[in-house]
Amino acid sequence: MSVLSQMALLFIGAALVNNMLLTRFIGLCPFFGVSSSMSTSVGMSLAVVFVMTLASGATWMAWKFVLSPLGVGEFLYIPAFILIIAALVQFVEMYLRKASPVLYRAMGIYLPLITTNCAVLATATEAAKPGFFKMNIPLGPSLGLGEALVYTLGVSVGFGFALLTFAALRERLEAAPVPAALRGAPIAFISAGLLSFAYVGLAGWFGL
């Protein structure tokens, strides 16, 4: 298989077939928290794509050049990765506020929340130290930097896609006649379940 088609498979596998939100339940807090309106979902999705890709690159390098050669990775990877992400988010926020006020207005308030978004930690961990997720993609025991970045980009685009679909669904739900007992969060979960059926149906695409 050529490198390009393998990258494409990795992207589709990460974005759709193994969608982070709807087939792995990772990152549900923002999924239910910000999906009540379309504009907040757009901001959140942008921020996630941006931060997640940077975070994976950073943890990949930390694992490859620091944690793994020193032999401390097994018991230091959790604090190390989360601190890298927290610091990175802080720097991105400071930089954006100075350099690009437009971008900062679009996703600024979501940046602090992203530190505790489990999707970012999960993806950054998986990119740097694979083995937690089982995906039917022919990959080696460790990813190269390029593969790690493509994988992360796939995950974050899939995250944004699912979030936007769900936000559109919920805006309609506002006006729907829902039984009193199910109003609010319960009906949101049930509609997320129906959306999840669609993603489960993608299993087996391209042999993934």
Place this chain on the structure above:
Amino acid sequence: MKHLVQTFVKGITRENPLMILMIGLCATLAVSTQFQGAVFMGLAVIFVLTMSNAIISIFRRFIPNEVRIPMFIVVIASFVTIVDLVMKAFVPSVYAFLGIWIPLIVVNCIILGRAEAFAYHNGLPAAIADGLGMGVGYTIVIVVFAFVRELFGSGAVKFFGATLLALPSWYAPPSVVLLFPGAFILFGFFLAGWRALVSRPGGGGGCS
């Protein structure tokens, strides 16, 4: 003393993290396919939550306000690392089942949320009572939910190979109960039932 009991009980009923505050959902939906895994997940959360609440409460006068979040995260990540290594060593089958969800306890909103909202402002006894109450409230919900899912999804509930409860053999378990959509939909009904029978949300809550 009465005050401590009240703090403990509110974590189970009035401010139940899963049913009322709706935080820490990701792991709940993901690991509730197996009763045994859910029990260990609950224990891990009780341990990390109580210990990090205690440590943060003891040192709350020395933690500067500006860097409190990174410091909370370091404390939490240390306890999560303890859980990670202990489970890997003593219950490898459970460790393999829980997988990424062990490191992801670091970014579980319940723990950081309680550190920020409660432990940072209260004394040691109250912080421990809060940690235990929230942890037990979490564990009750996840264990009951996993019991129901495993019973109806696979026909029998097992704990380290011993069958706790089995449905008659004519029952053909629908696999959707164990799949992702089933988790969302069942949780929606679970939420509606809890809010009708035990306690209703009073607003607030939520994170990332």
